[in-house]
Amino acid sequence: MAKANKQVICEVLMEAAKTDKDVVVLCSDSRGSASATPFANAFPEQFVEVGIAEQDLVGIAAGMAHCGKRTFPMSPACFITARSYEQCKVDVAYSHTNVKLIGISGGVSYGALGMSHHSAQDIACMSSIPGMRVYLPSDCHQTKKLMEVLVKDNEPAYIRVGRNAVEDVYSEDNCPFTMDKATVITRGKDVTLVAAGEMVKPAVEAAKLLEAAGISTAVLDMYCIKPLDSETLLQESAASRLVVTIEEHSIFGGLGSMVAQVIGQHAPKKVVCLALPDEPAPAGTSKEVFAYYGLTGEGIAATVKQHL
Amino acid sequence: MPATCDNGMNLQALAYKLRKDVINIIVSGKGGHIGGDMSIMDALVTLYFKVMDVTPENFASGKHDHFVMSKGHSVESLYAVLAEKGFFPLAQVLNEFSRFGSKFIGHPNNKLPGIEMNSGALGHGLPVAVGMALACRMNNTNERVYTFLGDGELAEGSNWEGAMAAANYHLDNLCALIDRNRLQISGCTEDVMALEDLKAKWLAFGWHVIVVEDGNNIDELTAAFEAAKATSGKPTMLIANTVKGKGSAVMENKAGWHHHVPNEEEYQQIMRDLDAAYEEALKNG
Numbered sequence: 001m002a003k004a005n006k007q008v009i010c011e012v013l014m015e016a017a018k019t020d021k022d023v024v025v026l027c028s029d030s031r032g033s034a035s036a037t038p039f040a041n042a043f044p045e046q047f048v049e050v051g052i053a054e055q056d057l058v059g060i061a062a063g064m065a066h067c068g069k070r071t072f073p074m075s076p077a078c079f080i081t082a083r084s085y086e087q088c089k090v091d092v093a094y095s096h097t098n099v100k101l102i103g104i105s106g107g108v109s110y111g112a113l114g115m116s117h118h119s120a121q122d123i124a125c126m127s128s129i130p131g132m133r134v135y136l137p138s139d140c141h142q143t144k145k146l147m148e149v150l151v152k153d154n155e156p157a158y159i160r161v162g163r164n165a166v167e168d169v170y171s172e173d174n175c176p177f178t179m180d181k182a183t184v185i186t187r188g189k190d191v192t193l194v195a196a197g198e199m200v201k202p203a204v205e206a207a208k209l210l211e212a213a214g215i216s217t218a219v220l221d222m223y224c225i226k227p228l229d230s231e232t233l234l235q236e237s238a239a240s241r242l243v244v245t246i247e248e249h250s251i252f253g254g255l256g257s258m259v260a261q262v263i264g265q266h267a268p269k270k271v272v273c274l275a276l277p278d279e280p281a282p283a284g285t286s287k288e289v290f291a292y293y294g295l296t297g298e299g300i301a302a303t304v305k306q307h308l
Numbered sequence: 309m310p311a312t313c314d315n316g317m318n319l320q321a322l323a324y325k326l327r328k329d330v331i332n333i334i335v336s337g338k339g340g341h342i343g344g345d346m347s348i349m350d351a352l353v354t355l356y357f358k359v360m361d362v363t364p365e366n367f368a369s370g371k372h373d374h375f376v377m378s379k380g381h382s383v384e385s386l387y388a389v390l391a392e393k394g395f396f397p398l399a400q401v402l403n404e405f406s407r408f409g410s411k412f413i414g415h416p417n418n419k420l421p422g423i424e425m426n427s428g429a430l431g432h433g434l435p436v437a438v439g440m441a442l443a444c445r446m447n448n449t450n451e452r453v454y455t456f457l458g459d460g461e462l463a464e465g466s467n468w469e470g471a472m473a474a475a476n477y478h479l480d481n482l483c484a485l486i487d488r489n490r491l492q493i494s495g496c497t498e499d500v501m502a503l504e505d506l507k508a509k510w511l512a513f514g515w516h517v518i519v520v521e522d523g524n525n526i527d528e529l530t531a532a533f534e535a536a537k538a539t540s541g542k543p544t545m546l547i548a549n550t551v552k553g554k555g556s557a558v559m560e561n562k563a564g565w566h567h568h569v570p571n572e573e574e575y576q577q578i579m580r581d582l583d584a585a586y587e588e589a590l591k592n593g
Binding site: 024045046048050051053055056058059060061062063064065066067068069071086087090091094095096 | 370374376418424425426427428429431432434435436437438439440441442443444446447451465466469470472473476
C-alpha cells in the first residue's frame with residue numbers, strides 16, 4: 001500500500017529506538033511535517049526539539065553524535081540542506097559525525113509554496129561534500145530497506161524524500177535491495193532510463209509504453225546517488241544507444257550530471273537529462289509541475305522516441 | 309590562591325612559556341592568528357590544567373570532559389597547550405604546521421589526538437557544544453562541555469540559536485567563554501558590529517553570566533570556571549576581558565596583529581617581552 005516515505009522513516013526509527021537508546025530524532029518545529037510526531041510522543045527522551053533554527057538543528061545533531069548518539073535531524077529538504085549547509089559540511093561531514101540528515105518534502109513537493117520551499121539544489125550541494133552520502137529512495141518499501149541499513153551504520157548521509165504518498169514501485173514481498181547498488185527494474189537493449197526518488201515510477205511507466213512500441217528499455221533505480229553505482233550503470237547500459245536520466249532536481253549537478261560523467265568517460269554515447277530547468281518552478285501540485293516539464297511516463301517516452 | 313595545578317606548576321608562567329611556543333609555531337608555518345592566540349592562552353591553560361578532565365590516556369575512550377574551539381583560528385594556542393599536555397610533541401607541530409599534507413592545519417582538525425571537532429567556520433562551536441551537553445545528560449555522565457568563542461564571532465546568528473537552546477534545556481553541564489579582546493580583523497568590535505551590552509544579552513537569553521574582569525589572570529579564570537561548575541539549572545557564560553596580543557607591547561591591542569607573522573626584529577622583541585613576563589609570573593607565583 002502506498003504511503004509517504006517520511007512516514008516509513010518514522011516507523012523504522014521507532015522500531016530501532018525500542019532497543020537502541022542512542023537513536024535520537026531532532027526536529028526544527030517540523031515534527032508534524034516530518035511525520036515524526038508519533039516518535040516524539042513515544043520516545044520523548046530520545047527526541048529533541050530545537051525550534052525554527054536549522055543551523056542549530058544540524059550543529060546540535062553533530063554534537064550529540066560525537067557523544068555517542070545516532071542522530072536523525074528531520075526538516076524540510078530546502079532548509080536542512082541550504083540554511084544549514086555549512087553545518088552539514090563542517091560539523092557533520094568534515095568532523096565525521098554519525099548524523100543522518102533527513103530532508104523531507106524535497107524537490108517541488110511543496111508545490112504552490114514557491115521556490116523558497118522547493119529543493120532543486122540539494123543533490124548538487126550535498127553530493128559535492130566529501131564524505132557525504134546521498135540517497136533518494138523511490139517508494140515506501142525501498143525507504144524501509146534503506147533506513148534499516150542507515151539506522152545501524154556509522155557514517156554521515158543525506159536522505160531526501162517527498163511530501164506525499166508515492167505509488168509503489170515495489171511490493172512488500174518483492175523489493176530487491178542491495179545497499180549502494182542500483183536496483184535493476186527492467187533490462188533492455190535500446191535505451192536505459194536512470195531515475196531516482198519519485199521519478200522512478202514514471203520511468204517504469206515510460207518503459208511499458210516504449211516496450212509496447214517495440215523499444216527495449218532498461219530501468220535503473222539509482223536511489224544511491226552518491227556513491228553512484230557506476231558498475232551497474234555501465235553494465236546495464238552497455239547495449240543501449242541512448243541513456244536518459246530523470247530527476248526531480250535542477251538540471252545542474254544532479255543525477256544527470258553524474259551519469260553523464262560516467263558514460264562520457266567509460267562508454268561514450270548520447271545522454272539526455274530530464275530535470276527541472278534553470279528557472280523557478282511554476283505553482284502547482286508535484287504532478288502538475290512534473291507534467292509541465294515532461295517528467296511523466298508519456299513525457300519520458302516521447303523524449304526517448306525523439307532522441308533514439 | 310596561587311595559580312598552580314596539582315603538580316605545582318605555575319600556570320601564569322606556563323601561559324607565557326606556551327605563548328613563546330605559539331610564536332615559534334607561527335614563524336615556522338609562516339602564518340597564524342597571533343593576536344587571538346595570545347588573548348585566549350590563559351583561559352586555555354586554566355581549562356586544560358585546572359578545570360577539565362581530559363588526558364592523552366582517557367581521550368580515546370570518549371569518557372572525559374569535552375571542548376570545542378569555536379574560535380578555531382586560534383588553533384596555534386591549542387596546539388601549544390595540547391603539546392604541553394602530552395597529546396603530541398611540540399617538535400612535530402613545529403616541523404609540520406601548515407606544511408603540505410600536514411594534519412596540523414590552521415584550524416582544529418579532529419584527525420589529531422586531543423581535538424574532538426573540526427571548526428574554523430565561525431558560529432559553529434556553541435550549537436555543537438549544546439548537542440554534546442544534551443547527549444552527556446542523556447548518557448547520565450558527569451562529563452562537562454566547554455567551548456571558547458571569539459567576540460567578533462558573536463555576529464554569527466547561529467550563536468544565538470545555540471544560546472536559546474542551551475537555556476531552554478537548562479544545560480548546567482555547559483560552560484562557554486567569550487574571548488572579549490574587543491578587536492577583530494577590521495578593527496574594534498564596537499565599530500564593526502556593536503556587541504554591548506554583552507552581559508545583558510546573555511542574561512536576557514537565560515544564561516548565568518560571569519564577567520572575568522581580567523581574563524588573562526589564571527586565578528580569576530579558575531574561580532569563574534569553579535563557579536560555573538557549581539551552577540545548576542542554566543548554562544554559564546564567562547565573558548573574559550582579555551588583551552589581544554597579550555604578552556608584548558609589539559602586539560598588544562593592535563588589530564593589525566589579528567593575523568601576522570613577526571619579522572626578525574619583532575620576533576626578538578616579543579621573545580624578550582615574553583621571557584620577562586614569564587620571570588615576573590614566576591616571582592609572583
